[in-house]
Amino acid sequence: MNPANDNSRIKDASRKVADKVLRSDSLIFTFLRSVVSSQAASWSDMIVRMVMFAFVLQSVDPFYRSNISVACGAMVGGIVNCTINYRFTFHAAGQSVKAVIVKYALVWTGSLLLNMYGTTFTCEALSRWQFLNDIGFTPDGIFAASTLTVSLLVSWFWNFALQRYFVYRPSAFDPWAIRIVDAFTFKHKNN
DSSP: OOHHHHHHHHHHHHHHHHHHHHHOOSHHHHHHHHHHHHHHHHHHHHHHHHHIIIIITTTSOHHHHHHHHHHHHHHHHHHHHHHHIIIIISOOTTSOHHHHHHHHHHHHHHHHHHHHHHHHHHHHHHHTOHHHHHTTOOHHHHHHHHHHHHHHHHIIIIIIHHIIIIITSOOTTHHHHHHHHHHHHTOOOOO
């Protein structure tokens, strides 16, 4: 037994596994990379959301306090997520950035609405449960539990599926998406 050969084989095997995890477009490895991207975006979102709710918007009506907090967090999280996903998660570097931005914005808007209203309605429903108040849940704790539950459901069943199969892949919608960006940036083809 040669320890140098064993170390070399371990290093080679480790490189192969890392290469597969980082470069494979299989559903499992893409999902694992999306978890990393989603975590970075979720932490960014959650930090902004909680700071807005707990400190910045304390004097705002609870309905608007919740919605505005979620919206601000979602904007920050969306930018982080789109940026990481473009190259790392879905390997979309060859896709039109304009098309990706428009498609991501559509999916992100749906996600924002699902998170915003899902969190607010879940928070309002849980706030009515006397049991939670009796065991010491505060409005901030109920909001955090509502946020976590709703954001996980939206992440798995909305964001991942639409990003994998629509946002970061070519589609028949891409020319329309590019035209939308060009219309807003006043770019026109010279014929």
